[in-house]
Every structure is written in structure tokens, then in C-alpha cells.
Amino acid sequence: MSGTARLRIAGGAVHDPANGVDGEERDICIEDGRVVASLPDGAPTLDARGMVVMPGGVDIHAHFASSSCNHARRLIPDEHTADPAPAPALIEGESRSGSGGTVPSTFTTGYRYAGLGYTTAFDAAVAPLLARHSHAELDDTPCVDGGIFALMGNDEYLLRQIERGERDRARDYAAWLLGATGAYAVKVVNPGGVEAWKSGQRNVTGLDDEVSGRKVTPRAILETLTDAANQLRLPHPVHIHCNNLGVAGNAATTLASMETLAGRRCHFTHLQFHCYGGEPGKSWSSAAAKVIEHVNAHPDVSVDVGQVMFGPATTITADAPVEYLLHKSSGRRWTNIDIELESGCGIVPLAYKEKAAVSALQWVVGLELFLLGQDPWRVVLSTDHPNGGSFLSYPALIQLLMDRTVRDDRLKQLNQRFLAGSALADGLAREYTLNEIAIVTRAGPARLLGLRAKGHLGVGADADVTVYSRDPDIAKMFSTPRYVVKGGSVVVEEGQLRRAPAGKRLRLAPGYDDAVVRDLRKHFDAYSSVSFDNYPVRDLPDAPMLLGGRA
Amino acid sequence: MSADRVLQSVTCLGCGCGCDDLTVRVRNGRIVELSPPCPLAKRWFGDGTVPHEIRVDGRPATIEKAIEAAAGVLSGAGRPMVLIAPDLTTQAQRTAIAVGDILRAEVDGATSDSAAAGILVAQRRGRAAATLGELRNRADVVLFWAVDPSERYPRYLERYAAAASSTHVRRRTLLSVSVGTDRGPGEAELKAEFTPGEEVNALAVMKATVRGQRLGELPPRLRPAVAIAERLMKGTYVAIVHDAEAGRDARDAQRTESLVALAQVLNGPTRAALSSLRAGGNRSGAEAALTWQTGFPMRVSFREGHPRSRSGRSGLDRLRSGGADAVLVAGSVAALEGPGLALDKVPCVVIGPGASAVAGARVAIDTGIAGIHEPGTGYRMDDVPLPLASVLENPRAAAETLGLLLGALRRRAAGRAR
Numbered sequence: 001m002s003g004t005a006r007l008r009i010a011g012g013a014v015h016d017p018a019n020g021v022d023g024e025e026r027d028i029c030i031e032d033g034r035v036v037a038s039l040p041d042g043a044p045t046l047d048a049r050g051m052v053v054m055p056g057g058v059d060i061h062a063h064f065a066s067s068s069c070n071h072a073r074r075l076i077p078d079e080h081t082a083d084p085a086p087a088p089a090l091i092e093g094e095s096r097s098g099s100g101g102t103v104p105s106t107f108t109t110g111y112r113y114a115g116l117g118y119t120t121a122f123d124a125a126v127a128p129l130l131a132r133h134s135h136a137e138l139d140d141t142p143c144v145d146g147g148i149f150a151l152m153g154n155d156e157y158l159l160r161q162i163e164r165g166e167r168d169r170a171r172d173y174a175a176w177l178l179g180a181t182g183a184y185a186v187k188v189v190n191p192g193g194v195e196a197w198k199s200g201q202r203n204v205t206g207l208d209d210e211v212s213g214r215k216v217t218p219r220a221i222l223e224t225l226t227d228a229a230n231q232l233r234l235p236h237p238v239h240i241h242c243n244n245l246g247v248a249g250n251a252a253t254t255l256a257s258m259e260t261l262a263g264r265r266c267h268f269t270h271l272q273f274h275c276y277g278g279e280p281g282k283s284w285s286s287a288a289a290k291v292i293e294h295v296n297a298h299p300d301v302s303v304d305v306g307q308v309m310f311g312p313a314t315t316i317t318a319d320a321p322v323e324y325l326l327h328k329s330s331g332r333r334w335t336n337i338d339i340e341l342e343s344g345c346g347i348v349p350l351a352y353k354e355k356a357a358v359s360a361l362q363w364v365v366g367l368e369l370f371l372l373g374q375d376p377w378r379v380v381l382s383t384d385h386p387n388g389g390s391f392l393s394y395p396a397l398i399q400l401l402m403d404r405t406v407r408d409d410r411l412k413q414l415n416q417r418f419l420a421g422s423a424l425a426d427g428l429a430r431e432y433t434l435n436e437i438a439i440v441t442r443a444g445p446a447r448l449l450g451l452r453a454k455g456h457l458g459v460g461a462d463a464d465v466t467v468y469s470r471d472p473d474i475a476k477m478f479s480t481p482r483y484v485v486k487g488g489s490v491v492v493e494e495g496q497l498r499r500a501p502a503g504k505r506l507r508l509a510p511g512y513d514d515a516v517v518r519d520l521r522k523h524f525d526a527y528s529s530v531s532f533d534n535y536p537v538r539d540l541p542d543a544p545m546l547l548g549g550r551a
Numbered sequence: 552m553s554a555d556r557v558l559q560s561v562t563c564l565g566c567g568c569g570c571d572d573l574t575v576r577v578r579n580g581r582i583v584e585l586s587p588p589c590p591l592a593k594r595w596f597g598d599g600t601v602p603h604e605i606r607v608d609g610r611p612a613t614i615e616k617a618i619e620a621a622a623g624v625l626s627g628a629g630r631p632m633v634l635i636a637p638d639l640t641t642q643a644q645r646t647a648i649a650v651g652d653i654l655r656a657e658v659d660g661a662t663s664d665s666a667a668a669g670i671l672v673a674q675r676r677g678r679a680a681a682t683l684g685e686l687r688n689r690a691d692v693v694l695f696w697a698v699d700p701s702e703r704y705p706r707y708l709e710r711y712a713a714a715a716s717s718t719h720v721r722r723r724t725l726l727s728v729s730v731g732t733d734r735g736p737g738e739a740e741l742k743a744e745f746t747p748g749e750e751v752n753a754l755a756v757m758k759a760t761v762r763g764q765r766l767g768e769l770p771p772r773l774r775p776a777v778a779i780a781e782r783l784m785k786g787t788y789v790a791i792v793h794d795a796e797a798g799r800d801a802r803d804a805q806r807t808e809s810l811v812a813l814a815q816v817l818n819g820p821t822r823a824a825l826s827s828l829r830a831g832g833n834r835s836g837a838e839a840a841l842t843w844q845t846g847f848p849m850r851v852s853f854r855e856g857h858p859r860s861r862s863g864r865s866g867l868d869r870l871r872s873g874g875a876d877a878v879l880v881a882g883s884v885a886a887l888e889g890p891g892l893a894l895d896k897v898p899c900v901v902i903g904p905g906a907s908a909v910a911g912a913r914v915a916i917d918t919g920i921a922g923i924h925e926p927g928t929g930y931r932m933d934d935v936p937l938p939l940a941s942v943l944e945n946p947r948a949a950a951e952t953l954g955l956l957l958g959a960l961r962r963r964a965a966g967r968a969r
Contacts, residue, residue, distance in 0.1 A: 067934060073842050077674050077860055080846030084857040087652070094961060096652055097857040099846035105858070106843045129682065132928060132936040136641065137843050156688075156718055198689060199719065200787045200822055324818060327677075334815065335677035337934075338824060340684030341718070347677065526716045529684030531560040531571045534938050 005488065006031050008039050012048030012467060015438040016055065018447065018456035022435045028053060030463040033488035037459050046483060046490070048467050054438045055455050056119030056464030056486065057394075060445035061239070061269050061304045062385040063316045064109050065123040065137035065146065067130040068345045071335050072103045072316045072386075076349055079312070080105070088497040095500055102314040102349070102386035106140040111500060112392060114143035114491050117466030117481040120446070120454055121391075122506075123148045124187055124239065124269065124384075125318050127343040128155075129530065131181035132537045138505060139541070143491055145454075145462075147506035149239055150183035151318050153221045154194035156341040157523050162216050162224050171228035172516035178234075179509035179544070180536035185236040185449075186229045189318040190243050191221035194344040197321040204243055207256050218243050219260055226266050232510045233547055235450020237265040237302075245270075245322050248278040251287030258294050258301060267448060270306025270384040271295075272366035278418075284361055286422040288368035296374045302448045303373075304382035307366035307397050308359065309389030312351045316387060320344030340529060352389070360414035362388075364424045370401055371428045376439040377447060394441070395478035401432040401440075402474050437478075451506070463488040502541075509544035555583075561940050564638070564922050565595030566704050567829035567932030568683075568711070575942050582923075582942065589705050595831065599923055599943045604907035606915045614916070614947070614955070621879070621900040621914040622959035628877030628898070630854075631656040634866050635841075636882025637832025638904050638920050640927025640939055643950035644833070644840045646957055647881040652844075653960050655853045657875065659866025660837035661887055662849045665797040667865065668807045669827055670838070670848050679814045681790070681824035682933045683711040688718040689822070692786030694726040694779065696810060697733035697750075697802075698794040704828050712792060712826070724786070726779055728753075732800050741782055743775035747803055754809035756780070761816050788822045789814075795827035795932075797888070829932035832886050833921055836930035870897070881953055883920070884909050902952050916952055919945030 009028040014021050029039040063069055073080070079101025085108040087095040098108035113121055126134045126148040138146045152158055152174060161170040174186055192211035193204045199212035207219040222240065229238040242257050244250035254274040268274070275292075277285035295301050317323060320336055323346025327334030330350060337345040352359040366388070373379030381398075385391040400407045411424065419425045432440070446455020453462045465485040471477035484492035491499045524532035555578045562571040573592060576584035582599040585592055605612050607620045625631050633651035635644050635658065644660075651658035662670065672678070686693070693712050700707035713723060727735030731747040745753045753776040759766055760780035769777065783789045791814050795807070810825055817823035829835055838848040845851050845858035850866060852859045870878060870892060882903040884892065894901070895911020906915040919925045924945035928936050 070839055070842050070934075073846050074670070074673060074848055075677055077847055080858070081860060084855070084859070086856045096649065096844070097853060098844065099858055101846070105846045129684075129935060132938070133839070133934075136645075136840075136928065136936070140645065140844060198685070198788070198822065333675070333677040334679075335673070336679045336818065336824075338681035338685040338689070338822075340682045340688060527684070527688055527718050529682065529687060529711060530935065530937065533560040534562065534571045538938070 006039055006043040007485065007488065007490070008043050008045045009048050009053060009465060009467065010045050012051045012053035014053045014457065015435050016457040017435050017439045018443045019458045028457050028465060030485065030488050033463050035457050035459055035461040035463055050470065051482060052434060052468040052470060054466050055442045055457050055461070056466050056484065057117050058442045058445040058449065058451070058455050059118055059121035059382065059391060060380055060449060061124040061382040062121055062391055063123060063125060063387065064121065064385065065106065065134050065141055065148070066126050067133045068125065068316050068347065069103055070133070071337060071345060072314050072347045073105070075333055075335055075347055076101055076103060076314060090500055091498045093500055102312055102390050106137050107142060110142040110144055110503070111497050114484055114486065115497055116391065116394060116479065117484050118144065118391070119464035119484070119486045120145045120451070122146065122184060125149060125151055125189060126181070126183065127151050127318065127339045127345070128177055128181045129339055129342055131183065135182055135537055135540060142500040142502055143486055145504040145506055147184035149185040149187035150177055150181050151187050151189055151343045152177065152225055153188035153191040154343055156527065157520065159195065159211065159214060159216050162220050163214050167224055167227065169516055169519070170224050171231055172512035173520070174225065174228040175232055175510040175512035176516055176520065182505065182507040182537050182540045184506050184508055185234060185239050186225055187239045188222065188225050189241040190245065191218040192216065193243055194318060194320055197344060198338050203321040207243070207253065207260065222257060222260060226261050226264050230265055234508065234510065235547060236448060237267050239267050239269055241269050241319060242274045245273045245319055248276050248280045248284045251275050251277055251291050254291055255294055258298065262298060263300060265300045268301065268303045270382060270387065271303040271369055272306040272308065272362060272388065275365050275369065284358060284418040286361060286365045286368060288365045289372055289423050292369050292372045295379065302378040304380045305366050305369050306382050306384035306388050308352050308362040309383055309393040309397060310352050310354050310359065310363065311389060311393070313389050314347065314349045314386045316347050318343045318345060320346035322346065323348050326350070341527060354413050355415050357415045357417035361418040363414065364419055364422050367400060367407065368423050368428070371430045372423060376436045377444045379440065380444040380448065381440040395475045398437055398478045399474040402437065404429060404431050505540055505542040507540065507544050508547060510547060558940060558942055561942060562922055562929060562937045563592045563595055564831045564833055564929050565589070565591035566831040567835060568704050568707055569929065569931030569935065569937050570706050570710060571937050577942060580943060591705055596923060601904050601919060601924065601945065602907050602917045603946050604915070604917050606907050608913060617914050617916050618955045618959050621956055622963055624898045624900055624913050625654055625877050625879055626960055626963050630874070630876045632866060632870060632875035632878045633658045634870065634878060634880045635660045635837045636880050636884055636903060637661050637834060637886035638883040639833060639881060639949050640921040640925050640929060641833065641836040641840050641936070642927040643881065643921070643953055644837045645844065646950055646953040648841060648844050650879060650953060650957050650960060652853050653957065653964060655856060657861065657866055657869070658841065658851045658853065660841065660849055661832065661834050662838060662865065663797050663888060664865060665802070666795045666829060667849060668804065669795050669811070672808045672811045676811060677815070678811050679818055679824055680826070680933070682935050683826070683931065686790045686824065686826055687711045687714040689720065689788040690790035691720045691722065691788055692724045692726065692783055693790045693792060694728065694783060695735040696728050696791055696793040697730040697735060698792060698828060699734055699736045700792065700828060703794070707828065712790060726782060728779065733798050741779060743779055745772070749773065751803050751805045751809050754813055758813050758816055761813070761820060783817060784820045786821055789817055790824055790826055792826045792828065796830045827932065832883065833929040835932055835934055836928065839930055839934060881949065902956065903949055916947065918947045918949035918952055925949060
């Protein structure tokens with residue numbers, strides 16, 4: 001096998017749900033990095049008979065290439081020591097050694113994503129000030145096409161515009177910021193809550209709380225940024241991490257956020273962490289059924305689940321007040337970095353344990369969202385890597401979705417304290433099909449991200465393909481793809497990484513009214529520690545993607 | 552006579568402040584004017600002239616011969632070391648780490664022992680910190696712990712800790728603690744002084760005060776610690792500023808741990824961040840790049856075919872005591888602190904600014920200086936990456952030269968594999 005321009009993946013059972021293909025035996029023809037209709041006889045062939053063929057995986061929400069991740073790496077040298085990663089033996093190109101753990105080094109991250117059959121991934125939380133760092137990490141993360149989401153919603157300039165009722169200016173600012181940072185989407189984390197943490201208010205708890213004594217509320221922030229993303233016709237709508245993450249009873253806030261944005265396209269991320277019933281300090285329960293019912297009934301809403309998997313994790317989030325509480329309640333190591341005028345960063349390494357009541361509830365809530373969600377195109381897979389668990393746990397999660405017996409056996413092992421009345425404990429028979437797995441791991445995320453050339457195998461698609469050997473052990477099948485093709489290059493052969501091409505950078509540069517630039521320059525001159533001229537990240541690889549938004 | 556060229560918003564790596572608001576005037580290939588007139592910036596930029604020599608065994612050579620000679624020196628070693636000295640762009644630092652990876656070398660940066668202590672504490676317990684602009688815009692109480700930034704970080708006060716314009720701070724209170732010869736600023740609302748022997752006890756008293764613990768009768772000399780802690784707790788956002796680089800005298804090894812812990816615990820009653828002052832030359836960038844490429848910020852060994860964190864002495868110390876049988880120094884040897892390296896005692900390749908001045912180097916390739924001749928990225932002391940300009944032209948960039956060396960080493964490795 002080689003990395004040649006032409007390749008026929010022959011005779012596999014193709015799962016390409018975006019094109020209505022559900023396990024039919026077909027050839028996938030590849031030429032110059034794209035899927036084509038046919039190839040001449042004699043083109044190099046990869047025999048996939050008896051195997052399962054899917055588009056390359058697309059991770060819609062992970063944390064793997066950011067300054068926050070690098071702070072997290074500094075906090076877990078023990079994990080890196082325990083998981084050495086020698087340089088893979090490639091047959092083309094150069095390879096690098098590294099280390100693993102829940103936050104692997106960059107090269108190892110790329111290799112491990114490819115080894116899992118994932119070929120596209122987004123870092124979902126990058127403080128704009130530190131975007132330059134993220135791009136440097138992406139430069140050193142091979143095998144995956146990648147991008148970043150720019151954090152907004154706690155930034156001084158935006159809050160000032162909202163306070164003044166300048167929503168058009170806020171939209172122009174969001175557009176400028178995406179282009180200046182080479183980002184792909186607008187990310188909102190705990191709207192107003194991070195600013196409150198930094199101001200001494202500590203946090204906000206409701207959508208109508210004033211933020212740091214200003215006439216700005218989380219509701220106004222959500223509405224402003226959701227409308228901005230939609231008016232700009234961004235390929236991915238606003239990506240929302242709600243207020244009150246991880247707090248008992250937070251489902252009420254989540255539902256209120258969804259209702260506020262009803263009728264508007266929006267994406268709620270790591271929903272599992274926002275679906276708890278009960279009361280803070282008193283009780284916990286699952287409110288997954290109630291929240292997913294809303295999602296099922298509102299086609300403009302999409303979510304990724306943020307499943308918790310038992311084992312080690314590192315929580316990394318811009319939601320810094322949450323991490324402080326986690327540190328206080330767990331006594332574990334804690335890093336907090338306040339990021340000027342924009343955002344925050346909190347990090348706490350931890351482990352989810354079956355015998356811990358809250359961990360068990362979180363595991364159940366995530367699975368309930370998957371199993372009660374009626375439209376897999378809008379309820380897609382994530383573990384919020386590495387917050388709910390490493391991306392390496394995706395195969396085990398897929399097994400839980402496809403095999404009720406494995407799931408029910410695991411359920412019996414858990415601490416049952418908060419599980420009474422949960423739908424999963426009462427019995428959910430649903431088992432995902434291979435096609436549904438293809439939807440929640442690649443076709444769905446690609447569609448939600450507006451990546452027209454990803455997540456499918458139709459003519460013109462990027463030639464990102466994963467070929468699995470069938471195995472009754474679903475986790476094993478999905479953890480060791482037989483072949484992975486990235487941009488037409490065979491990167492995994494017979495389960496071994498053989499090539500490690502650089503990934504493409506997925507980014508946008510929406511248009512905006514230039515008046516915002518003049519205003520921003522004044523703001524930077526007055527308050528920023530970085531000169532306005534030095535803020536934008538320049539000389540990025542790959543041109544910005546086109547979008548059909550405002551000129 | 553060529554016309555003057557004026558560059559604005561230029562980043563300075565003269566110290567870790569990373570001021571990026573400099574205006575630089577260039578005439579006839581030299582820097583002739585710099586504003587604002589920071590003494591460290593003036594020293595850092597100079598007139599911008601650097602040597603352009605390539606030497607093998609002390610004699611002039613072509614770049615091709617020098618790279619092959621360098622590859623020969625390094626690939627033949629059993630215990631090679633790569634030392635990332637200051638004054639490189641992060642792009643060059645990344646390439647130097649790749650050289651260390653292929654050589655299975657030890658790799659270390661110019662992290663001082665003092666700064667290393669802070670990194671190790673942060674590994675054990677985390678830390679509470681902030682970017683410098685956050686201190687500018689939030690910190691209404693600033694405690695200088697045994698440092699007056701005006702000496703080694705001349706614009707730290709003006710740009711960050713006591714900046715005139717701020718989004719949130721209307722009145723700032725400065726507190727000053729001196730410890731032995733490490734003096735805090737002379738002008739402060741509240742001042743205290745401890746001996747080096749009292750310092751950690753004073754910090755323990757402050758932590759206990761913040762936690763609300765009963766202290767009993769304190770020795771008189773420690774009582775000011777209570778007053779300082781109480782003043783900190785009245786702040787809305789507290790910055791504790793300390794010098795993470797080595798001082799004139801040895802410090803209590805527990806100082807850093809105690810300061811990190813104090814900043815963390817202050818986040819109970821108020822908000823707080825520890826600001827660790829770091830030297831320039833993009834030292835922080837080397838730690839950042841090492842961390843993302845290997846998982847470890849310093850003292851990395853690739854000897855087993857993958858990165859391991861070496862405990863104990865720094866690469867610089869190990870080099871001084873014969874811990875390597877060949878060394879690549881990437882960066883400015885002249886910018887390394889401490890006693891001389893005696894690079895004539897070990898087969899040595901130097902690629903960086905002023906390499907040709909290093910006595911005894913087997914291979915020396917002069918390059919430009921990051922942010923003066925070479926564009927790229929440099930990190931501020933708070934891990935904020937900044938763009939570096941190319942103020943002057945220079946025939947050879949460190950990043951590209953290290954890339955040539957990496958290519959030569961890869962060709963040799965491929966040849967051996969065949």
C-alpha cells in the first residue's frame with residue numbers, strides 16, 4: 001500500500017449515512033485527496049471485503065491544542081511518565097516521540113487520533129489572546145485537519161457593546177475576532193460567569209443575573225452571540241457551554257437557555273454536564289429525559305453529549321469558577337489562569353469512579369441523552385476530551401451504545417445512590433446500529449460544523465476514510481481500525497501508523513464593518529497589554545474557508 | 552545614504568515583560584533610535600549588528616560543510632545534549648527539540664534553578680496566576696514580595712502592575728516586603744521586612760491568617776505578616792509579585808512553594824494571582840514548546856527513545872560537570888547565566904547569535920537574534936505568545952539553520968536504517 005494519488009477501497013460494507021448508504025458493499029474511489037466516481041482499471045486497490053468502511057471520524061468538541069492544555073500538561077507529569085510514546089515507525093515522512101496520558105503531547109495526539117480513525121478535530125475553547133499558541137500546537141499535531149473555537153461571552157469589549165445595546169457592533173466584533181484568531185466558530189462558556197469570577201462576584205447562577213454590576217445578563221450574552229453567528233451565516237452555530245456546569249439542579253438553567261434561544265440555530269455542548277436534577281448541597285438526580293425531550297422537539301438545537309467514562313480525566317475549562325469549586329471539594333491540584341479582558345482557565349485532574357455516586361450519575365445521564373435522543377444527527381458523540389475522559393475511550397463508549405448487555409452489566413456495578421428513577425436504571429433497550437454510530441461520530445458532527453467535504457464519502461468529499469475489521473468485541477473493533485486514509489494518504493495500514501501528513505487548518509474570515517476596527521484599536525490602546533497590531537495571528541497555513549455570509 | 556526606516560509595535564525580549572509597543576528607527580542597517588527609552592531594551596537591541604561567521608574547528612567554512620560537520624559531531628555521540636539557550640524564536644526552539652528527539656539527547660532550556668523551583672511546585676499543586684493585562688485591569692492590591700521590578704523588569708510597573716489606565720481599578724494599593732538583600736519597592740502603603748530565616752514562617756502566618764486559623768502569640772517580628780495578610784484579604788483582586796529568577800543571594804527553597812500556596816488560598820476570601828517575573832530571551836517559549844512536544848517543561852531526556860523528565864540538576868549544570876559527550880547549544884551562549892560552560896572541553900556545536908565568539912566550539916554558525924533579525928513567536932513571562940519582527944536583515948536565521956541540521960541528521964539516520 002502507498003500514499004499514491006489514486007486508491008480504490010474495494011468491496012467493503014460502506015456506512016455513509018449522509019448519502020443514504022447503510023452497509024452496502026461498494027468501492028470508494030480516491031484521486032488527489034478527494035472521493036471520485038470511478039478510477040481506471042489497475043488503480044491501486046485496498047481490499048476491504050468483509051470490513052466496515054466509514055468516513056473519517058470528526059471530533060466536534062475536544063481540548064487538545066491550547067495554552068490551557070499546555071498548562072494542564074504541566075500539571076500531570078506523572079501521567080506523561082506513565083505513558084511514554086516512542087516515535088512510530090513510519091514508512092514515509094518523519095515521526096516524533098512524545099507522551100500520552102489524558103492530555104498527550106501534540107504529535108502523540110495526532111497519531112492517536114489517526115490510530116482511532118479520526119481525521120478531523122476541533123479544539124473547542126481557545127482564548128483569543130492565546131490563539132497564536134493554539135496554532136503553533138496545531139502545526140505540531142499531524143494527521144488531523146484541525147481548527148479552534150474562539151472564546152467569547154466574558155470579554156470586556158463584547159460586554160460593553162451589549163451594555164450599550166450595540167448588537168451590530170457586537171456581531172462585527174465577533175466576525176473580526178474569528179478572522180484575527182484564525183478560528184472556526186464562536187464558543188460561549190458560562191456566559192458572564194467567568195467575568196463574575198474575576199470581578200469578585202464569583203459566578204452567576206441565573207440567566208437574568210447582572211454580570212459584575214453591569215446591565216448585562218447571561219441571557220443577553222447568549223442572544224447576542226447566537227444572533228451574531230447566525231447573521232454571519234457561520235457554518236457552525238454558536239457553541240454554548242451553559243451556566244451552572246456540574247451543579248445539582250442545573251437542568252433548569254439549561255432548559256431556560258434553550259427556551260431563550262428557541263427558533264434560533266444553536267449548539268449546546270457537553271450537555272451531560274448540564275442535565276442534573278436535585279438541589280445544590282442536598283440531592284442529585286438525572287434530568288436527562290427532560291432536557292433531551294426539548295432537544296427532540298426543537299430541530300434548530302443540536303448537542304454533543306460530553307459522556308463521562310470511568311477512569312482518569314483532566315478537567316480543563318474556561319469555566320474557572322467551576323474548577324475552583326472542584327478543587328475545594330476534591331482537594332486535588334488546581335491551576336487557575338485569568339486571561340485579560342477575555343476569559344479564564346481552570347484545571348483540575350481527577351478520576352471518575354464507578355463507586356462514586358456523582359460519577360455514576362454522570363455516566364448514566366450521558367447515556368440517557370444518547371439513548372433518548374431521537375435524532376442522531378443532532379445528538380453527537382463527545383467526551384469533552386479530556387474532561388469526561390480521553391478521546392481514546394470513544395470505542396468503549398461506542399460499545400456501550402451498541403451493546404445493551406455490556407451497558408446493563410456495567411450499570412449494576414455502579415453506586416446506585418442517585419440513580420433511582422433514571423430512565424437508564426429503569427431499562428433502555430435501544431442499541432445503536434453501525435449507521436447510527438457513523439452518524440454520531442462523523443456524519444453528524446461534520447454536518448453540524450458545516451463541513452461539506454467531511455463526514456461523508458460522496459463524490460467531492462475529502463478522502464478521509466476509516467476501515468474497520470469486523471469484531472464481536474465492538475470496543476476492540478473501533479479502537480484498532482485496519483486502515484485509515486487521510487486526504488488520500490493511507491496513514492494506518494494493518495492497524496499500524498505508517499504516515500503522518502500535516503493536517504489542514506480549518507478557519508474562517510467573515511466580513512465586518514471596518515468601524516469596529518477603529519473602535520477596537522482605541523479599546524486596545526487603553527486596556528490591553530498587547531498592541532492592537534500584534535494581536536491578529538498572521539501567516540497561518542491554508543486559506544480561510546468561504547462562507548455564504550455577509551460580505 | 553539610505554532613508555530611515557521606522558518600525559512600530561516591535562516586541563522586545565530584553566526581559567520577560569515582552570513589551571510590544573516599541574518604536575525602532577533603522578538607518579544604514581543599524582538601529583539608531585528606540586522608544587520608549589527602556590535601558591534593558593536598549594541593551595537588548597543595541598545597534599542590531601551581529602557577526603555573520605561560519606566556522607569549523609576555528610576556520611571559516613561553508614554552511615553545507617558546517618552542517619555536515621555538526622551532524623557528524625552530534626550523531627556520533629553516546630550522551631548528546633541539546634541546550635536551548637536564549638534569543639531564539641519558538642519556531643527555532645521547536646526545531647531544536649526535534650534535533651534532541653532524533654539524537655536521543657537530553658534537552659533543556661535556560662530555565663534557572665530558581666524558576667525551575669516554581670515549575671516543580673506548579674506540578675505538585677498547581678497555581679493561581681493571570682496574564683499581565685489582567686493584573687493591569689483588575690489588581691487593586693499588589694504585594695511585591697522581595698522584589699522591586701524596576702531593577703530587572705523596568706517597565707513592569709508602568710505597563711502592568713501600576714498602569715494608569717485600567718478597566719476596573721480606580722485606586723491601587725502597593726505593599727512591599729523585603730527579605731534580606733531582596734528588597735521590595737521603597738514606596739508602598741504598607742511595608743515589612745523579614746530575614747531570610749523568617750521568610751517562610753512569615754508566609755505561613757499569612758496563609759493561616761487568610762484561612763482564619765487561630766495563631767496564638769506571635770513573635771514580634773512576624774506580626775507584620777498578619778497585617779499584610781489582612782490587607783490582602785480586603786482587596787478585590789490581589790497580585791503577588793515575586794522574582795522567579797535567581798537573586799544576589801540564595802533563597803529559602805520553600806519561598807516559591809509558600810508563595811504559590813498563599814496565592815491559591817487567597818482565592819477563598821478574595822481573588823488572587825501570583826505573578827512570577829521571568830528573564831527575557833524567550834525562555835518561557837522554550838518551556839512552552841518543550842511541554843507541548845514532550846509533556847515536560849524542562850530537563851527532558853530522549854535517551855530511551857521517548858521523552859522522560861530528568862529529576863535533579865539542570866542541563867546547564869550537567870554540562871558543566873561533564874554530563875554529555877557532545878552538545879548542541881542553540882541560541883546565545885553569552886546570554887546564559889552562571890559560571891562559564893567550558894565548551895572547549897566537550898565536542899560542541901553552537902548555532903545562534905554570536906556563536907563564532909564561543910571559544911573551542913567545533914562548529915559555530917552565527918545567526919540572527921529572535922525579534923531583531925528573525926521573525927517568529929516569542930513568549931512573555933506569563934505565557935502570552937507575541938509576534939516577533941525582523942527589524943534588520945541578516946543572512947542566516949537560527950530556525951532555518953537548525954532545520955538544515957535536522958535534515959542532515961535525518962538523512963544520516965535513514966542511511967543507518969538502510
